Amino acid sequence: MTIARLPAAKWSFSAMAAGVLLVGCSASVGVGNSEPKLSADELATTVSEKLALTTGQPKPDIACPEDLVGKVGTTTHCTLTADDGSTLGVSVNVTSVDGEQINFDIKADETASPAPN
Template sequence: ATTGQPKPDVTCPEDLVGKVGTTTRCKLTADDGSTLGISVTVSSVEDKQINFGIKADETASPAAN
């Protein structure tokens, strides 16, 4: 919403276990078909709430033709 772009499609290969330090790699696919890798890391767990940090790769991959 802050970028003025539609909500992207984000897929992850597995559920993220609620344990501090656990990480997974996900893929964001934009409307134009380009993709961006994302690292997701559990930063804290409070009762049943899992908090996590997200770091996107520096460079996106262009859409496949």
Template structure:
């Protein structure tokens, strides 16, 4: 019977997720519009920076498919991709909005998905 093993990158992703969950992670960004909105690219950059600061590891490769609207409770899903192609989901939730500043919490999934072949 074959034994499943985690790759080093998948293990690192799981460790990073666990670290982010234990420490907690949040961020905030100032935006300059009447309806606060953070672009998907800026969100991905901010999430990567916050995860790196929380875990003490280099900035991960993060992609976010859509802009984040500055309304409390709004959620979006981003994806962290490791060097070996394995991925980890990251949920971003708006916790508060003050004028043009969007504050949000970041929560990484508990487990990584293996690389797609």
């Protein structure tokens, strides 16, 4: 059975229909004596899983440009890319840090960018 993925425009519509898609998440990472950090790949996987869980849709393709430092107020902007090439921004904001646990909110942008021609 094949499950079609929603284009980014559909993800945007879903986010707007629900008001604002805001999901609280957390991730644990191993650290030495420095601030905890979540790699860009681990962050993308976590964001994808949480968005799928929240929307009831298949896991979207997410890419994050940088590691997420476990410091309250730190933000990064990941990108959801749909099968048709359209994109939707996804903001990640660190809300708290408890030891090695980084807690963050995820918020999808309200509008998608069309696929490049």
